[in-house]
Amino acid sequence: MPDRPRRPDALPADQAVRNLIFAYAEAVDRGDFAAIGALFAHGDFAGSGGALTGGAVARMFEKTIILYDDGTPRTKHVTTNVAIELDGPVATAKSYFTVMQATPDLPFQAICAGRYDDRFELRDGAWRFAERRITLELVGNVAHHLRRPDTLPAHLRPAAPQ
Numbered sequence: 684m685p686d687r688p689r690r691p692d693a694l695p696a697d698q699a700v701r702n703l704i705f706a707y708a709e710a711v712d713r714g715d716f717a718a719i720g721a722l723f724a725h726g727d728f729a730g731s732g733g734a735l736t737g738g739a740v741a742r743m744f745e746k747t748i749i750l751y752d753d754g755t756p757r758t759k760h761v762t763t764n765v766a767i768e769l770d771g772p773v774a775t776a777k778s779y780f781t782v783m784q785a786t787p788d789l790p791f792q793a794i795c796a797g798r799y800d801d802r803f804e805l806r807d808g809a810w811r812f813a814e815r816r817i818t819l820e821l822v823g824n825v826a827h828h829l830r831r832p833d834t835l836p837a838h839l840r841p842a843a844p845q
Contacts, residue, residue: 697767699810700774700803707815708760708780716744725804726812731819731836749830751786756828759783762799772805773813782828789827796821 694702703722710718719728720741727734728743735743748756765778778799785791797820802813822839825832832840 696769696774696805696810700767700769700776700801701765703803703810703812704762704765704776704778704799704801708762711744711748711760712755712758714748714750714755716741716748719744723812723815725806726802727814728812728817729815730817734814747830749828757784757786758794758828774803774805774810776801776803784828786827789824792823794823794825794828795819 707719707722710716710722720738723735723740724737727736728740729735732743751757759782761781761783763779763781765776767774767776776799778801779796780799781796782794783791784794797818800816800818802815803810804813819835819839822835825835829835
């Protein structure tokens with residue numbers, strides 16, 4: 684079966700999916716929770732608190748993440764080990780993330796790490812998130828990032844200093 688012609692400006696599918704993965708990290712680091720909601724307008728965002736879609740995702744970020752005077756959470760989400768599988772109009776991706784943070788009261792450090800398990804759909808010529816499952820695996824000092832770090836699952840809460 685011959686390849687379907689592509690628009691000259693169309694990205695290869697794997698790059699379009701990769702760009703969505705990176706767009707999420709950029710939106711979080713900019714504190715642009717509306718953009719995060721838009722990324723999940725047609726897809727589920729699932730973590731330890733259950734699955735949300737669209738505006739509910741944006742509201743969850745607004746309630747959860749601390750923003751500083753510059754309007755950002757003063758973080759950098761680093762996404763690595765991105766593995767994408769394409770199957771026609773559906774794609775899956777697995778990747779790792781590490782969140783770095785520095786604030787006036789917190790020296791630069793990694794504050795958490797884990798993995799994303801994503802599913803994407805091609806609709807109307809554009810790739811979009813269908814589902815993101817976040818698994819938080821390592822947690823450091825998130826007191827400058829999360830409004831309520833005490834709500835993390837018990838096995839992920841950092842130990843109190845001795």
